[in-house]
Amino acid sequence: MALINPSILSADFARLAEEAKAVEGADWLHVDVMDNHFVPNLTLGVPVVESLRKATDTPLDCHLMIEDPDRWAPQYVEAGAGSVTFHAEAAAAPVRLAREIRAKGARASMALKPATPIEQYEDLLPELDMLLIMTVEPGFGGQAFLDIMLPKIRRTRALIAKHGLEMWLQVDGGVSDKTIERCAEAGADVFVAGSAVYGAEDPAKAVRTLRDKADA
Ligand code: DX5
Ligand code: ZN
Numbered sequence: 001m002a003l004i005n006p007s008i009l010s011a012d013f014a015r016l017a018e019e020a021k022a023v024e025g026a027d028w029l030h031v032d033v034m035d036n037h038f039v040p041n042l043t044l045g046v047p048v049v050e051s052l053r054k055a056t057d058t059p060l061d062c063h064l065m066i067e068d069p070d071r072w073a074p075q076y077v078e079a080g081a082g083s084v085t086f087h088a089e090a091a092a093a094p095v096r097l098a099r100e101i102r103a104k105g106a107r108a109s110m111a112l113k114p115a116t117p118i119e120q121y122e123d124l125l126p127e128l129d130m131l132l133i134m135t136v137e138p139g140f141g142g143q144a145f146l147d148i149m150l151p152k153i154r155r156t157r158a159l160i161a162k163h164g165l166e167m168w169l170q171v172d173g174g175v176s177d178k179t180i181e182r183c184a185e186a187g188a189d190v191f192v193a194g195s196a197v198y199g200a201e202d203p204a205k206a207v208r209t210l211r212d213k214a215d216a
Contacts, residue, residue: 002184002214003027003168004207005061007194008052009043010141016048017055023197026207028061028083030172030192032141033076035066038090039139046072046079053080063111063172063192065138066090070097077104085109085132085170088116098127109170113138114146118156122163129167130190131156135183136173141194145174150186157187177206177213184214 007030011019020029031049036042053060059082064073069086070093076084084101088110091097098108109130112118114137125131133153136143149171156169170190171183180191193210200206 002211003190004197004211004214005030005170005190005192006197006203006207007032007141007172007192008198010194010198013044016052019198020052020056020058022203023207024056024058025204026058026197027190029056029058030194031060031062031081032194033062033064033066034139037067038087039065041139046075049076049079049081059083061085061192063132064090065111068092073097074100074104077101077106081106083107083109083130085111085130087111087113087138088121089113094121094124095127098124102129109168111138111172112152114149118152118159122159125159125163125165125167130170131160131167132170132172133188134173135171135175135179138173142199143174145176145179147182150182153183153186153188160187175210177209180210180213181216184216 005028006023009032034041034043061083062081101108107129111132171188172192175193176196
Protein backbone atom coordinates (compact mmCIF):
# COMPACT_ATOMS: atom_id res chain seq x y z
CA MET A 1 0.00 0.00 0.00
CA ALA A 2 1.20 3.48 -0.87
CA LEU A 3 2.43 5.77 1.90
CA ILE A 4 1.44 9.44 1.70
CA ASN A 5 3.68 11.98 3.46
CA PRO A 6 2.35 15.56 3.47
CA SER A 7 5.10 18.18 3.44
CA ILE A 8 4.68 20.91 6.03
CA LEU A 9 6.73 23.21 3.80
CA SER A 10 3.37 24.24 2.31
CA ALA A 11 1.70 24.59 5.74
CA ASP A 12 1.30 27.76 7.81
CA PHE A 13 4.48 27.86 9.94
CA ALA A 14 2.77 29.96 12.60
CA ARG A 15 0.23 27.14 13.16
CA LEU A 16 2.42 24.06 12.76
CA ALA A 17 0.76 21.99 15.50
CA GLU A 18 -2.71 22.51 14.02
CA GLU A 19 -1.41 21.93 10.50
CA ALA A 20 0.18 18.64 11.62
CA LYS A 21 -3.15 17.57 13.18
CA ALA A 22 -5.00 18.49 9.98
CA VAL A 23 -3.31 15.56 8.23
CA GLU A 24 -3.52 12.91 10.95
CA GLY A 25 -4.32 9.79 8.94
CA ALA A 26 -1.34 10.45 6.72
CA ASP A 27 1.49 7.94 7.07
CA TRP A 28 4.36 10.27 7.89
CA LEU A 29 4.77 14.02 8.20
CA HIS A 30 7.49 15.24 5.80
CA VAL A 31 9.66 17.94 7.36
CA ASP A 32 11.87 19.89 4.92
CA VAL A 33 15.01 21.24 6.57
CA MET A 34 16.84 23.82 4.41
CA ASP A 35 19.98 25.74 5.34
CA ASN A 36 20.26 28.37 2.56
CA HIS A 37 23.54 26.75 1.44
CA PHE A 38 22.67 23.35 -0.02
CA VAL A 39 19.49 24.96 -1.40
CA PRO A 40 18.62 28.67 -1.81
CA ASN A 41 15.97 28.66 0.92
CA LEU A 42 15.83 28.53 4.72
CA THR A 43 13.21 26.73 6.81
CA LEU A 44 13.60 25.17 10.25
CA GLY A 45 15.93 23.15 12.45
CA VAL A 46 16.26 20.78 15.38
CA PRO A 47 14.18 22.74 17.97
CA VAL A 48 11.16 22.88 15.68
CA VAL A 49 11.39 19.13 15.06
CA GLU A 50 11.53 18.54 18.84
CA SER A 51 8.34 20.58 19.27
CA LEU A 52 6.56 18.98 16.33
CA ARG A 53 7.32 15.54 17.76
CA LYS A 54 5.24 16.48 20.82
CA ALA A 55 2.45 18.04 18.74
CA THR A 56 1.51 15.00 16.66
CA ASP A 57 1.41 11.19 16.77
CA THR A 58 2.27 11.02 13.07
CA PRO A 59 5.90 9.92 12.68
CA LEU A 60 8.30 12.50 11.28
CA ASP A 61 10.11 12.03 7.97
CA CYS A 62 12.91 14.64 8.02
CA HIS A 63 14.37 15.60 4.64
CA LEU A 64 17.66 17.39 5.20
CA MET A 65 18.51 19.74 2.32
CA ILE A 66 21.60 20.93 4.14
CA GLU A 67 25.37 20.87 3.92
CA ASP A 68 27.32 18.74 6.38
CA PRO A 69 24.55 16.19 7.08
CA ASP A 70 27.27 13.98 8.62
CA ARG A 71 27.29 16.41 11.53
CA TRP A 72 23.57 17.23 11.74
CA ALA A 73 21.53 14.16 10.77
CA PRO A 74 22.07 12.29 14.08
CA GLN A 75 20.66 15.27 15.96
CA TYR A 76 17.38 14.94 14.04
CA VAL A 77 17.09 11.34 15.23
CA GLU A 78 17.61 12.55 18.80
CA ALA A 79 14.97 15.24 18.19
CA GLY A 80 12.44 12.48 17.43
CA ALA A 81 12.53 11.87 13.67
CA GLY A 82 11.53 8.33 12.71
CA SER A 83 13.20 8.65 9.33
CA VAL A 84 16.11 10.90 8.33
CA THR A 85 17.02 11.59 4.71
CA PHE A 86 20.37 13.15 3.81
CA HIS A 87 21.45 14.16 0.31
CA ALA A 88 24.02 12.02 -1.51
CA GLU A 89 25.53 15.21 -2.94
CA ALA A 90 26.19 16.61 0.54
CA ALA A 91 27.27 13.59 2.60
CA ALA A 92 31.02 13.09 3.10
CA ALA A 93 30.65 9.49 4.33
CA PRO A 94 27.15 8.22 3.41
CA VAL A 95 27.71 4.64 4.63
CA ARG A 96 28.97 5.74 8.03
CA LEU A 97 26.13 8.25 8.28
CA ALA A 98 23.41 5.73 7.32
CA ARG A 99 24.79 3.30 9.91
CA GLU A 100 24.78 5.99 12.56
CA ILE A 101 21.16 6.95 11.82
CA ARG A 102 20.11 3.29 12.03
CA ALA A 103 22.12 2.70 15.20
CA LYS A 104 20.33 5.63 16.84
CA GLY A 105 17.01 3.99 16.00
CA ALA A 106 15.64 5.77 12.91
CA ARG A 107 15.20 4.72 9.30
CA ALA A 108 18.15 5.84 7.16
CA SER A 109 17.40 7.39 3.80
CA MET A 110 19.39 9.05 1.02
CA ALA A 111 18.11 11.57 -1.54
CA LEU A 112 19.25 12.25 -5.10
CA LYS A 113 18.84 15.59 -6.89
CA PRO A 114 17.52 15.33 -10.45
CA ALA A 115 21.01 15.36 -12.06
CA THR A 116 22.48 12.71 -9.73
CA PRO A 117 22.40 9.21 -11.22
CA ILE A 118 21.35 6.22 -9.12
CA GLU A 119 23.84 3.84 -10.72
CA GLN A 120 26.89 5.06 -8.79
CA TYR A 121 25.06 4.33 -5.51
CA GLU A 122 23.88 0.80 -6.34
CA ASP A 123 26.28 -0.84 -3.87
CA LEU A 124 25.04 1.40 -1.02
CA LEU A 125 21.38 0.38 -1.29
CA PRO A 126 21.56 -2.36 1.41
CA GLU A 127 22.68 0.32 3.89
CA LEU A 128 19.46 2.29 3.38
CA ASP A 129 15.82 1.95 4.42
CA MET A 130 14.63 4.38 1.75
CA LEU A 131 15.90 6.10 -1.38
CA LEU A 132 14.38 9.51 -2.25
CA ILE A 133 14.27 10.56 -5.88
CA MET A 134 13.68 14.30 -6.23
CA THR A 135 11.19 15.06 -8.98
CA VAL A 136 11.95 18.82 -8.81
CA GLU A 137 15.15 20.70 -8.03
CA PRO A 138 15.05 20.88 -4.22
CA GLY A 139 14.41 24.16 -2.47
CA PHE A 140 10.80 25.16 -2.97
CA GLY A 141 7.27 23.79 -2.86
CA GLY A 142 4.78 24.18 -5.67
CA GLN A 143 7.13 23.44 -8.59
CA ALA A 144 6.11 21.43 -11.65
CA PHE A 145 6.76 17.66 -11.59
CA LEU A 146 9.73 16.59 -13.75
CA ASP A 147 8.52 13.79 -16.01
CA ILE A 148 12.13 13.23 -17.08
CA MET A 149 12.70 11.56 -13.67
CA LEU A 150 10.34 8.65 -14.42
CA PRO A 151 13.08 6.52 -16.05
CA LYS A 152 15.27 6.99 -12.94
CA ILE A 153 12.41 5.83 -10.71
CA ARG A 154 12.03 2.73 -12.92
CA ARG A 155 15.76 1.98 -12.90
CA THR A 156 15.92 2.38 -9.12
CA ARG A 157 12.96 0.04 -8.59
CA ALA A 158 14.73 -2.52 -10.81
CA LEU A 159 17.95 -2.23 -8.75
CA ILE A 160 15.99 -2.67 -5.49
CA ALA A 161 14.39 -5.82 -6.94
CA LYS A 162 17.73 -7.10 -8.27
CA HIS A 163 19.21 -6.93 -4.77
CA GLY A 164 16.06 -8.38 -3.15
CA LEU A 165 15.74 -5.38 -0.79
CA GLU A 166 12.69 -4.34 1.26
CA MET A 167 13.57 -0.64 1.11
CA TRP A 168 11.10 2.12 0.24
CA LEU A 169 11.30 4.34 -2.84
CA GLN A 170 10.11 7.88 -2.19
CA VAL A 171 9.33 10.64 -4.69
CA ASP A 172 9.25 14.31 -3.72
CA GLY A 173 8.32 17.35 -5.80
CA GLY A 174 5.26 18.15 -7.87
CA VAL A 175 3.38 15.05 -6.69
CA SER A 176 -0.38 15.61 -7.11
CA ASP A 177 -3.52 13.79 -8.19
CA LYS A 178 -2.33 14.48 -11.76
CA THR A 179 1.15 12.95 -11.40
CA ILE A 180 0.99 10.36 -8.60
CA GLU A 181 -0.24 7.52 -10.81
CA ARG A 182 2.77 7.91 -13.12
CA CYS A 183 5.11 7.75 -10.12
CA ALA A 184 3.39 4.66 -8.71
CA GLU A 185 3.43 2.95 -12.09
CA ALA A 186 7.19 3.63 -12.34
CA GLY A 187 7.75 1.95 -8.96
CA ALA A 188 7.55 4.58 -6.21
CA ASP A 189 5.75 3.57 -3.00
CA VAL A 190 6.19 6.62 -0.72
CA PHE A 191 4.82 9.94 -1.94
CA VAL A 192 5.60 13.40 -0.56
CA ALA A 193 3.01 16.06 -1.35
CA GLY A 194 3.14 19.65 -0.13
CA SER A 195 1.02 22.03 -2.16
CA ALA A 196 -1.31 19.22 -3.30
CA VAL A 197 -2.25 18.58 0.36
CA TYR A 198 -1.97 21.94 2.14
CA GLY A 199 -3.24 23.86 -0.90
CA ALA A 200 -6.44 21.78 -0.82
CA GLU A 201 -9.57 22.91 0.98
CA ASP A 202 -9.62 19.66 2.98
CA PRO A 203 -6.02 18.41 3.49
CA ALA A 204 -7.10 15.09 5.07
CA LYS A 205 -9.32 14.36 2.08
CA ALA A 206 -6.48 15.26 -0.31
CA VAL A 207 -4.33 12.62 1.45
CA ARG A 208 -7.04 9.98 0.93
CA THR A 209 -7.46 10.92 -2.73
CA LEU A 210 -3.71 10.64 -3.33
CA ARG A 211 -3.55 7.26 -1.59
CA ASP A 212 -6.47 5.92 -3.64
CA LYS A 213 -4.85 7.06 -6.90
CA ALA A 214 -1.46 5.60 -5.96
CA ASP A 215 -3.04 2.26 -5.03
CA ALA A 216 -5.31 2.08 -8.09
C1 DX5 B 1 11.19 20.67 -2.10
C2 DX5 B 1 10.84 19.84 -0.91
C3 DX5 B 1 9.52 19.21 -1.03
C4 DX5 B 1 8.37 20.17 -1.17
C5 DX5 B 1 7.41 19.56 -2.12
O1 DX5 B 1 12.52 20.91 -2.19
O2 DX5 B 1 11.79 18.82 -0.68
O3 DX5 B 1 9.26 18.29 0.03
O4 DX5 B 1 7.72 20.47 0.02
O5 DX5 B 1 6.39 20.45 -2.40
P1 DX5 B 1 5.34 20.18 -3.57
O6 DX5 B 1 4.65 18.90 -3.24
O7 DX5 B 1 4.45 21.36 -3.52
O8 DX5 B 1 6.13 20.08 -4.85
ZN1 ZN C 1 11.17 17.25 0.79
